[in-house]
Amino acid sequence: MRGGGGPGGPWGAADPPRGVAVPVRSLSPPWTALEVVVRIALLTESADPGTVRWCERLVRSLPEYAFQHVGPGPRRPHPRRGPRGRARVRCLRSYEALVRALVDPRESDGFPAALYALAESAGDRGLAAALPAPDDAQRVLERAWRSPGAGEAAADPTVRDVLTAADLLDRCLRPAAVPWCRDAADPPDLCHVVDGGPTALPALLARRLHGTPFVVSDRRLHLREQYLDRTAGQHRTPGRALLLTFLRLLAQETGRQAALTLPADEHSLRWQQRCGADPARTRLVRDGIADPGHPAAGPEPEAPTLLWVRTPGDTCPPEALRAAFARVREQVPAAQLRMYDAEPTDPPGPGLVYGEGSVVLLPAPALPRPEPLVAAMLSGRAVIAGDLGVAREVVGPAGLLIPPGDPQALADACTALLCDPERRARLGTAGRQRAQELYSAEAAADAFRTAYLDAVSRWPAFPTAGGRTAEPFARPAEYWAAAPLPERETA
The missing domain is CATH 3.40.50.2000 (Glycogen Phosphorylase B;)
Known part of the structure; x- marks a missing residue:
């Protein structure tokens, strides 16, 4: 490519540094x-x-x-009037074929052809110009739902159902505009x-x-x-x-x-x-979320401490954790429990919050992504995690997995690690090495x-x-x- 850039370039008033992603609402090729x-x-x-x-x-x-x-x-989006003239006929025909592919299981194989035909029916004006006016879209949906062969889920649609479905389909197609x-x-x-x-x-x-x-x-x-x-x-x-x-x-x-x-x-x-x-x-x-520059957490606290890092949507209720902790205190009277609420996509740094605990608990991680588990393992602390989602793949043999929602299993795992400093340290070191290997930024x-x-x-x-x-x-x-x-x- 050739290029000059500058204040009048496609980037706008000032060109950003090369190679930097720029969040925008629509792409104007830079x-x-x-x-x-x-x-x-x-x-x-x-x-x-x-x-x-x-x-x-x-x-x-x-x-x-x-x-x-x-x-x-x-x-x-701005209110639309839909296409006019001959374009309206082409677009309505393609839109109806798309809707039929969605409501009639026998015609689902025609979904790709109908989708591309709708996108191409408006020519250079883009898919936004091909979407019919709200009234036309609602009539198409109602006609398709009442036609023979429509799925059982569309039985007896109300006016509200038609309006809702037309709005949902419009929202789904909007990114293609x-x-x-x-x-x-x-x-x-x-x-x-x-x-x-x-x-x-x-x-x-x-x-x-x-x-x-x-x-x-x-x-x-x-x-x-x-x-x-x-x-x-x-x-x-x-x-x-x-x-x-x-x-x-x-x-x-x-x-x-x-x-x-x-x-x-x-x-x-x-x-x-x-x-x-x-x-x-x-x-x-x-x-690649394992930053090799992050040091491990420092020395463990003097008192044996369990640290619960709770993410939004965590399915482990505090009552179950307190019940498990009561059983831990029967075996380890000096044990303490700390709770930490983490943001859904911003787990704490390995050397910050995790240093306050001897063992990190993630009994029911709700997020399907591995960030909270990896951050806990990078701290060098032993991890106890609920066997949900990616936990088994991330933790592997470098931590303890427990059945989610089982206070007794959680209490037994916590007691076993709090009473065995050597095993705790060994699992912490193994977990940090595993996280650095599997989630290396370079790899x-x-x-x-x-x-x-x-x-x-x-x-x-x-x-x-x-x-x-x-x-x-x-x-x-x-x-x-x-x-x-x-x-x-x-x-």
Whole structure:
């Protein structure tokens, strides 16, 4: 690429440092402002601190690439009137085919074709222009639900169900309205779907229209998150069934079209393969969250202390922990209990809070990600964790796993470690070494670098624009590895 940048460049008033992810609501290609090797768009659904921190960590570990962070768009879109004239007929036909694929199990195989037809029916105006007006969308939904073959979940839909379903489907399709996935002038070389779900729509359209490859991480396990959503009770069965069917079929299509699926743990790997990811194109890439610069916690406190690090959504009630601690006090009268409430995506540093305990307790970690467990293990303290989610994979033989919700098992494990300082120290050292090995930042960076090179070498390296014909392997991995690094500004 050629580039100049500067105050009038595509970055806006002032160009940010090269290689820094910029959270934006829609992508305005900045590539012309930089000389880069590979241009990567990071697609996220949420702006929670954990996702932002993960993206920043990835960007810092791969300075030879240019990234742009495409974050969530506006929650309340501008009112739309829908297409007009002949475009209205084409768009309504495609929209109705999409809805039928969602409500009639016999037509679910037509979901990908209907989705792409809807995106292409509005031409260069993008998918936002193809979505019908609210009244038209509601009539299509009502007609599809009352047609023969509609699923049992759509039996006797009310007016409220129709209105809710139309709004939910609009929200699911809204991420595909970003203009850059249709712009053939200068799109990214690769898309990285970080959160999964509707976030994959721009990547699917860019793949369909320009041949741009994409990789998927789906850190949040979006479909699983929707199935377990505790607030789903606000939607009646027809609307919720439509939403889950859309997300399930979208996950299957994403798995089929992704160049690579890159889950962060075995738990996510099994879930994504169940949702349609190709095992032959799936690679386990653990998060690089183990900072070798973090020292272990200092000496243990004088009194034997249990430290409970509680994350929001933790399924272990305080009453159960107090009952377990009462049994511990019968065997170890000097034992103390400390409780710490951690943020959901911001576990405490290894040398800070964890130094206040002799043993760290995570009896029912609610988060599907390994950060709280890894942070506890990096402290060098022995860890007792509930056997949930990724706990068995993360802790392994370097800690104690207990059945969740069993106060007696928790009390026995705590008593065993508090009464055996040598075993406690041995497990703490083993846990720290295991976390540093499995979740090394260098190993994660190398894995992502290899995955990016494989993706851009096995798919058309440049989209079909300007009359060029896309050619697989047009730029082999060696080309990208040998290309000169972009000049970087130094403070």
